[in-house]
Amino acid sequence: MRLKRDLAVAALAAGGTAVAVRYGRARRRRAARRGAAWYVVTVEADPAELSGTGRPDALAGLSERHEVRISAAPGGRGCEIAVRDADGAARRRLREIKQLLETGEVLRVDDQPEGHRTPVGRVALPVARTLMRRGAR
Amino acid sequence: MKALCWAGINEVAVEEVPDPTILNRQDAIVRVTASSVCGSDLHLLDGYVPTMMAGDVIGHEFLGEVAEVGPDVRERRVGERVTVCSIIGCGRCRYCRSQMWSLCDNTNPDPGFLEALNGHATAGIFGYSHAMGGFAGSHAEYVRVPYADVNAFPVPDAVPDAGAVFASDAVPTGWMGADMGGVGPGDVVAVWGCGGVGQMAAKAAYLMGAERVIAIDRFPERLAMAAGRVGAEPLNYEETDVLEALKEATGGRGPDVCIEAVGMESHGTGGQYAYDRVKQALRLQTDRGLSLRQAIQACRKGGTVAVLGVFLGFVDKFPMGALMNKGLTLRSGQQHGHRYIPMILDRMAKGEIDASFLLTHPMPLEEGAKGYELFKHKLDGCVRAVFQPARTT
Numbered sequence: 001m002r003l004k005r006d007l008a009v010a011a012l013a014a015g016g017t018a019v020a021v022r023y024g025r026a027r028r029r030r031a032a033r034r035g036a037a038w039y040v041v042t043v044e045a046d047p048a049e050l051s052g053t054g055r056p057d058a059l060a061g062l063s064e065r066h067e068v069r070i071s072a073a074p075g076g077r078g079c080e081i082a083v084r085d086a087d088g089a090a091r092r093r094l095r096e097i098k099q100l101l102e103t104g105e106v107l108r109v110d111d112q113p114e115g116h117r118t119p120v121g122r123v124a125l126p127v128a129r130t131l132m133r134r135g136a137r
Numbered sequence: 138m139k140a141l142c143w144a145g146i147n148e149v150a151v152e153e154v155p156d157p158t159i160l161n162r163q164d165a166i167v168r169v170t171a172s173s174v175c176g177s178d179l180h181l182l183d184g185y186v187p188t189m190m191a192g193d194v195i196g197h198e199f200l201g202e203v204a205e206v207g208p209d210v211r212e213r214r215v216g217e218r219v220t221v222c223s224i225i226g227c228g229r230c231r232y233c234r235s236q237m238w239s240l241c242d243n244t245n246p247d248p249g250f251l252e253a254l255n256g257h258a259t260a261g262i263f264g265y266s267h268a269m270g271g272f273a274g275s276h277a278e279y280v281r282v283p284y285a286d287v288n289a290f291p292v293p294d295a296v297p298d299a300g301a302v303f304a305s306d307a308v309p310t311g312w313m314g315a316d317m318g319g320v321g322p323g324d325v326v327a328v329w330g331c332g333g334v335g336q337m338a339a340k341a342a343y344l345m346g347a348e349r350v351i352a353i354d355r356f357p358e359r360l361a362m363a364a365g366r367v368g369a370e371p372l373n374y375e376e377t378d379v380l381e382a383l384k385e386a387t388g389g390r391g392p393d394v395c396i397e398a399v400g401m402e403s404h405g406t407g408g409q410y411a412y413d414r415v416k417q418a419l420r421l422q423t424d425r426g427l428s429l430r431q432a433i434q435a436c437r438k439g440g441t442v443a444v445l446g447v448f449l450g451f452v453d454k455f456p457m458g459a460l461m462n463k464g465l466t467l468r469s470g471q472q473h474g475h476r477y478i479p480m481i482l483d484r485m486a487k488g489e490i491d492a493s494f495l496l497t498h499p500m501p502l503e504e505g506a507k508g509y510e511l512f513k514h515k516l517d518g519c520v521r522a523v524f525q526p527a528r529t530t
Contacts, residue, residue, distance in 0.1 A: 042231070044229065044230060044231055044234075077231060078231070095246075095248075098242065098243070099227075099243045102227065102229045102230050102242075102243060103163070103227045103228075103229050103230075103243055103284070104162075104163075104209070105161050105162055105163060105209075106161075106246075107161060107227075107243065107244060107246050107261075107283055108160040108161055108246070109160075109246050109247065109261075109270060109271045109272060110160075111158070111160060112157060112160070112194075112271075112272070112273040112281065113138070113140060113154040113155050113156065113157050113194055113273045113277065114142075114154060114155075114192045114193065114194065114273065115140065115142030115144070115150070115152035115154050115191075115192040115193070115194065116142070116144075116152060116191065116192050117190065117191060117192040118191050118192075121190045121191050121192060124190070125190050125267075128188065128190075128267060129247055129267065129271065131249055132188075132247035132248065132249035132250050132267065132268070133246060133247050133248075133249065134249055135248050135249045135252050135258075136248075136249055136252035136253040
């Protein structure tokens, strides 16, 4: 009886893994067909300031892990910083770089006054914040 | 300190919470002397904004005194009496520089929800859910104000607290409605909603030269206030067919400018209202659009509809045909308050704008739950309950 149950669990796990793998492959195939995606923000800055050795450290750090492209925005709207295949962390970092360049600081919203959180809220809030901070593509 | 927190749907409670601290170098801490309820808070209370969490400090329309400034604050000084815009701008991004402050790129650090819902995120707002940045609100003894130099405005001595508190939101929002509508001399303007924002939109329309302003609501005391204090012509939609009445009042043309100051929980009569209630209750639409549809239907050919009421997501049965075929202009937005607040405070000091009559229920913060109860159900003639947190210390 126990063996049957273990086999059923194993079959379900294997089936689930197979579905996940096939889904992952399909996603990668779709992404490959679309070509590499760029996540782009427009910043009030001169493109010359963001290129070469004089560029801000945060941008240099991002460039070490991702392909980064800098170009002038049309209509004198500053410059566009594009990051190839940006994951959630890279998108957050890019927005922080924009904030730093434009305002001189990264705005914080943690450690603010708050009242009683429910047990669910205590777990859900950090998760929700992390997900929202990643932004949408 | 004490603060009024969202505790669940239709539940708020005064709680003891930690004092705010300077988190960024351009922050200030403001000791709150007056903090008003706002119609848009009711969407939070009613559970229509999904990113509220029990324990969130609410409130966004406020006045206070600067208690502390961060090292990079240049303009504001400790002890200054300030009104703070409910919308948080950075002052440096392209949108802020273009005076479109509620579209600020830099003041919503958690933009994912709005980006997924709307395509882009907008500015942070005090005490208005985690989708709007998760900033602690102003129904508290103290509040942290980011980028204090651009978000806090010194209040002239001649302007009393009772009026200055509404320079934070109700007055500039109303002003923006008339401004977006391009109201000019000789115009006939119709305003849906006689809450604080609607009445201030009517006032702004007159100051911009409107010849007639028709104010639409169902509460006799609010209609009487709009008539007596602003000079608007009252129209009770429970007693009159609004579309017929507006045509009759405008020689068949329809109003030149229609200002919608109601938003996603629009009330109404008849089958359309019942339909909207059912669809919203079943979550088949997020927002009820009765007053918006009516404004579009009523507006004269080639006129402008300005939407000030807060909408979150989707409105069913949107009359795109009327909008298109009548050649209407539709404008909307959260308030770009920073554009108007200095001018409004100046006009308040000169006696050209008085908003103090909106404050019908001053009360201590401890009575926060009662204040929202009065406000939500329009009990005891409540137009605005304003809490005075600093007096509780």
